[in-house]
């Protein structure tokens with residue numbers, strides 16, 4: 001089965017873009033969609049540009065975990081607000097996005113890992129989460145029928161799941177109903193400025209005058225921003241995922257141990273992934289930023305495999321132009337949908353791990369395998385901030401592999417940043433300046 005969203009899908013939002021608006025949002029993933037929607041709810045005129053198709057990159061390719069568990073302390077309250085928003089949206093938008101409160105469990109293969117998970121409990125308690133540490137016996141009881149035994153587990157029953165490739169397009173439709181103008185197959189090439197502040201966006205289909213721009217370009221943000229003199233040390237890693245055909249319900253929620261992550265889907269299949277395994281194509285940005293990622297790499301030295309050459313037209317490929325002009329084809333048009341080939345060796349080992357864990361499933365079919373490029377930052381927390389040097393520019397990117405669940409919360413914060421409202425949360429942890437002002441980067445829990 002092909003992956004559910006691709007460049008071959010018909011364009012749902014053809015444009016052309018209008019020539020004037022209040023805010024242009026660059027990127028039609030969960031962050032861009034939610035930012036645009038929250039702006040529209042505030043009466044702001046907003047145009048969302050997507051170079052390919054809505055949610056065709058990370059926002060459809062993820063595991064579908066909506067979790068507070070394991071997050072950085074600064075993210076937890078934003079995630080809690082996002083969880084409330086998810087529930088409201090699921091009730092209100094009139095489409096089933098597969099939202100279920102079925103919990104997230106981190107299974108520890110040994111005492112050392114269990115102690116690592118236990119170390120996160122104070123954050124859970126500080127924020128009133130229902131997270132518990134389970135003993136080996138409690139874990140075995142909860143995962144009855146599993147052939148694997150674990151030393152214990154960290155479990156947050158209140159965490160949820162939803163179906164990414166269903167949910168994000170549905171949220172985009174709801175945003176359009178509330179006034180957002182979306183244009184697909186329309187790359188933002190350059191931000192236009194007048195006397196140093198944002199005055200518009202030059203797209204492949206003409207210029208849109210606007211006093212604000214939100215960059216939510218996922219794995220493309222660093223490339224886009226660097227062209228405008230804004231540097232963020234963002235890298236992207238390939239992560240492989242697979243879907244099984246519908247099988248017996250062996251565990252209703254999402255769980256991960258040292259080999260495998262698995263999550264029950266609404267269609268009765270499981271989404272599988274190899275835990276703690278990523279592949280980093282070393283291009284010029286990676287080369288430049290690798291030093292700042294040393295802490296993260298050291299924390300899990302076997303988790304990231306380096307691969308020498310990024311495929312052609314990837315954001316960090318050696319041949320990708322860094323100095324495109326506004327009147328010529330930009331790198332964003334050359335790669336409408338970043339659709340990495342999955343690592344099929346990993347797919348085979350994931351299927352084996354799942355079969356080993358639940359032998360009663362017998363032979364099951366892998367219906368689809370895919371990969372996504374996860375955009376990540378050195379301290380494993382995103383950048384959500386305005387840019388002092390270019391008034392009118394707001395950045396929301398670098399979600400570090402956990403932006404799906406928290407996306408609605410950050411979307412609301414982006415709208416508050418753009419409109420100058422009081423922010424619902426302290427977002428100083430996500431400030432842009434931390435990379436340039438000599439701050440010591442503090443690694444997030446990365447659990």
Ligand SMILES: Cc1cc2nc3c(=O)[nH]c(=O)nc-3n(C[C@H](O)[C@H](O)[C@H](O)COP(=O)(O)OP(=O)(O)OC[C@H]3O[C@@H](n4cnc5c(N)ncnc54)[C@H](O)[C@@H]3O)c2cc1C
Nearest residue numbers: 027029031051059062063065188218372399402403404405
């Ligand atoms: C395999 C995998 C598993 C994951 N699992 C989870 C999970 O279980 N839970 C969780 O919370 N998170 C998870 N994540 C992370 C989550 O998917 C991302 O953090 C989130 O989707 C990022 O959203 P985004 O909007 O920032 O980026 P994206 O979804 O990547 O969207 C960015 C969009 O911007 C567009 N764009 C870029 N440049 C331009 C331009 N110049 N003009 C126009 N358009 C442009 C791109 O085409 C793209 O569609 C996972 C990610 C992956 C890949």
